[in-house]
Amino acid sequence: MSEKKITVLGAGLVGSLISIFLAKRGFKVKLYEKRVDMRNQRIDGGRSINLALSHRGLTALQKVGLWSQVKEICLPMKGRIMHDQDCNITYQPYGQEGQHINSISRSKLNMLLMNAAETSGVELHFEEQCVDANLDLGTCFFEGVTGRIKVESDFILGADGAFSGVREAMRITDRFNFSQYYLPHGYKELTIPATPSGDFALDPEGLHIWPREQYMLIALPNLDRSFTCTLFLPFEGKISFEHLTEPNEVQSFFKSSFPDAVPLMPHLLQDFSQNPTASLVTIRCNPWMVGKAGLIGDASHAIVPFYGQGMNAGFEDCRLLDDKLSKHRNQLSTAFKEFQANRIIDANAIADLAFQNFVEMRDLVADREFLLRKEIEMKLQESYPEVWIPLYSRVTFSDQAYSLALKIGQIQRSIMDKVMEIPGIEHNWRHMDFTDVVTDLKAQVDSI
Amino acid sequence: MSEKKITVLGAGLVGSLISIFLAKRGFKVKLYEKRVDMRNQRIDGGRSINLALSHRGLTALQKVGLWSQVKEICLPMKGRIMHDQDCNITYQPYGQEGQHINSISRSKLNMLLMNAAETSGVELHFEEQCVDANLDLGTCFFEGVTGRIKVESDFILGADGAFSGVREAMRITDRFNFSQYYLPHGYKELTIPATPSGDFALDPEGLHIWPREQYMLIALPNLDRSFTCTLFLPFEGKISFEHLTEPNEVQSFFKSSFPDAVPLMPHLLQDFSQNPTASLVTIRCNPWMVGKAGLIGDASHAIVPFYGQGMNAGFEDCRLLDDKLSKHRNQLSTAFKEFQANRIIDANAIADLAFQNFVEMRDLVADREFLLRKEIEMKLQESYPEVWIPLYSRVTFSDQAYSLALKIGQIQRSIMDKVMEIPGIEHNWRHMDFTDVVTDLKAQVDSI
CATH class of the missing domain: 3.50.50.60 (FAD/NAD(P)-binding domain)
Structure with missing residues (x-):
């Protein structure tokens, strides 16, 4: 050498x-x-x-x-576990079995x-x-x-x-x-400790997300049965770190935004004031x-x-x-x-x-049409596992070059846009024949 | 204070x-x-x-x-003076009288x-x-x-x-x-001195351009009746600074690319080897x-x-x-x-x-359709001087915010795209009525 x-x-x-x-x-x-x-x-x-x-x-x-x-x-972590503002939970698997x-x-x-x-x-x-x-x-x-x-x-x-x-x-x-280039959002880490009996306070087999459009909270499990939470929030503006300076503001923001998380965070106010706000x-x-x-x-x-x-x-x-x-x-x-x-x-x-x-996580994951898209894509993948691989899977569960994944993802997205326009799609997708859709994808990918 | x-x-x-x-x-x-x-x-x-x-x-x-x-x-300098590869000269005024x-x-x-x-x-x-x-x-x-x-x-x-x-x-x-962000092109300054009798070697009332698509030469007059020329050329590639290292290569490149400029540049080879190649x-x-x-x-x-x-x-x-x-x-x-x-x-x-x-200067200024566009735009400006102001004039002869000039320029360009598609435009433009075109522009600008 x-x-x-x-x-x-x-x-x-x-x-x-x-x-x-x-x-x-x-x-x-x-x-x-x-x-x-x-x-x-x-x-x-x-x-x-x-x-x-x-x-x-x-x-x-x-x-x-x-x-x-x-x-x-x-x-x-097998999927995303979404928490909405009314404490309802939705589950989305990341990939296949x-x-x-x-x-x-x-x-x-x-x-x-x-x-x-x-x-x-x-x-x-x-x-x-x-x-x-x-x-x-x-x-x-x-x-x-x-x-x-x-x-x-x-x-x-x-x-x-x-x-x-x-x-x-x-x-x-x-x-x-x-x-x-810096995002206008910053982040702060917080903790959900293990319960007094030593258990996980939330399901540990998923990544928890509280998507709230302009901001979000996520939580990942740790070996010691705690969760590390991360709050992503704009630095400035109406709902932002600059406006969360007093403990009562922090408390009321969390109570209204993440009502099911607050009871699990006994050290919220202390964590919030002591942990740094970092940039992205x-x-x-x-x-x-x-x-x-x-x-x-x-x-x-x-x-x-x-x-x-x-x-x-x-x-x-x-x-x-x-x-x-x-x-x-x-x-x-x-x-x-x-x-x-x-x-x-x-x-x-x-x-x-x-x-x-970021836009998808904080915004779309709580959207009904988005969830339907995910379900249809899941079915496409099950039926045509070699051809229809959702973008998330290309990035996360494959070695495909990121740039190629991005390109194919754009093609799949435009094909899905058309699928979503089919009248009655929300009721009929389970029984529809998607052969043409997959042929279209193949042809477009071949011409990249 | x-x-x-x-x-x-x-x-x-x-x-x-x-x-x-x-x-x-x-x-x-x-x-x-x-x-x-x-x-x-x-x-x-x-x-x-x-x-x-x-x-x-x-x-x-x-x-x-x-x-x-x-x-x-x-x-x-009242306009651009373009020199083509066959030593023909075309003139384009920058603005109005x-x-x-x-x-x-x-x-x-x-x-x-x-x-x-x-x-x-x-x-x-x-x-x-x-x-x-x-x-x-x-x-x-x-x-x-x-x-x-x-x-x-x-x-x-x-x-x-x-x-x-x-x-x-x-x-x-x-x-x-x-x-x-650096351009893949560099530049080198060269000189066209005053003639032995002390005159300008080229018309001093314009900015001279030798547009050659992937590269170009320009010349601006000086008070001492010389011109300062600038060669813009890729650093790397087929025709590039990295391939112009020997005097004979420089000489033959200039002779074939800028045949009417070479006789005016007695110190070309010396300038070329001594002056730095700078980045952009x-x-x-x-x-x-x-x-x-x-x-x-x-x-x-x-x-x-x-x-x-x-x-x-x-x-x-x-x-x-x-x-x-x-x-x-x-x-x-x-x-x-x-x-x-x-x-x-x-x-x-x-x-x-x-x-x-850069694309316009080195490329389009030598293009027939581009020259026709410029002529039609000039007529539009003469007929509607308060409304149709070419992008170049907005940037160069006004105090309009650059960002607004850019936006209106994009609108004018898309309107001109449609005008250029009118059958027979190349023969009829002098006698056409452009009232609708100007009304369209006004409406689009008002809605910015």
Whole structure:
């Protein structure tokens, strides 16, 4: 191989996983993290507490032989459980029998990956902040526990997240395209603890959603039988974080918006005032490689969390880069160039999809026509499982390129628009013949 | 007034002009420039040599009483003079009788504005690089001729261009939206000197264009009877800068692409190898004000040069901010907030328009149908001068908000699409009745 020594920046989920992939190939990997070792000291740093691990992430973990370990700390969620304002509950399966996504603790998974990285021969360094980098030489300068140090390598991999320092070094080079876009919504994490008898306070086999159009609350189960809730709400405006400053305002907002959740949240007011309100950014850039440095995961494509694909996309990056390394016999620069040439379009697609899914989650999931669409799509998938795969399943339960999933999803949507216009569809769909619909889809997909 | 002391960063065109506006209002203005004083030492720093000053820029200069001085160094350009590959010339007036844009030397105009700033009481500091700023306190730190200095003020105005340091300080604050997008094309400046007898080598009353679809050459006249030419060409690809490295390649490319220009360019090969190839960036951001700091001109909205509006938009910023200062009795923060609330949408519109005009300039201006459209539009304007104003005139010869010009331009374009489909239009347009067309436009504009 032409590159032997790799410096990976950021020992988060993606940095740890790519280090494992590289170490297994025989690269000498040094992994630097600016924060303390979370295995010794509890930290969270404002990131989300649990995540939804699905097919793409799982496939990457399988490739390095870690899935059986990770599975132990997963809680399967089979569908969306919607709570309306009158405390009625509706259930929507995510996919077909046997398909589910997994609630997993970010810190537990991260620690597992750090341990696996060490076992694979990765050298981990904590509390080392990268303060300067020479992208052409592959040199990084760190300031940390032992003062200022210089680390030379054949390739720098920036897995240092949405506010990546490696990307910042790239951003000021000529012809580097970049954007950072913030949603007008922020989020705040809250807790539904286990019941006094030690049980889950809600059904743990689903992702709970309280969709309220301009805002929403969601809840994911944890291994300790609590749920982590996330409130997504505009920063400014009539109903917004800026107008929820007094405890009585918070209390009455929750009571009227999420009446069935409030009794389950004994520490609501304390959580609300103590936990930070965080912002939601989408980052896009092009290229992902400058000189002897490349970006991976959130560093090159941070997305909003509404498709549950941030970590999954980052893990898929690792698997795809590893595929290219096989193809190019561990020539990292060559492999990385080919990886980015294919992957940027997919990163943009999942950024768009994640953004669109926010509207679906907070708004459409409570809509009757939307629920009917989902049911008809489910029937189409059952009847033609190789052809009609709902967009959500393409994204969540397949390895199809995100950009292709987005395109086919648009075709399926326009076909479904026509189906929904059929007079009496709401009564007759169960007995209708959809052969023409599926033929139409096939023809359109073939011509992409 | 609540703010008295203002630090302006960047003594370029916009920094100098806004300093004049502020000084005339009684603010105590300190203007800092990282480069040497161009009035003592010739520098260019890779920026374009001449610019097209039009209505919006002119209006701002009139407001501070500088137009009569500036006019002396202007060369009026009444239209586009197109050169095709067979050396045929076509002429397109920019507007109506008496309307023209002005070729002006960037450095001459900048020096005039610096002198006017000094006369107005602005304190100018050169060779002072801002290395740090506290946006909340209004404090800047400079490193320069006298070492490191700290400058406190009530408001910082960043007029420091496309790569603004003030904007960089804002960019890392939460919820700051930002994008930098580079065209795949670069540009290189070249020269057509005055003839041996001291005359212009081409008609000086127009802007010369050699449109060649994927690339183009343009030429603007200078006071010394030379022309500054700019070649716009892709960086990469079949016909591109990367493939023009050898003198014989350059020579044969120019001979086949711009046959009538080559004989006028005796220093072509020398210019081509010595002058830099520069990139073209579009910058967008929101907000333009964070804490006690605001952005103006290219710092907040750098655009590509194809509508000749970069400087004009920056000068219009100055005039509009000055209007808001009148309205809010010199309360700069209040005035700035209202300025940005109105102006960001217009900055985005001119960025889009400038981008679109690249396609028009390099491509459509050589197209027969396009020329016919222009002629019909000219007739419409003559017949209904209050109603049918071509998009180019709305942008170039009016103070209409860019965003409104863009919207009306889209309406006019769709109306013209229908007009162009009328059978025999190419023969009959001179004698046709366009009353319905104008009524249609009026109705659509009224409903915006």
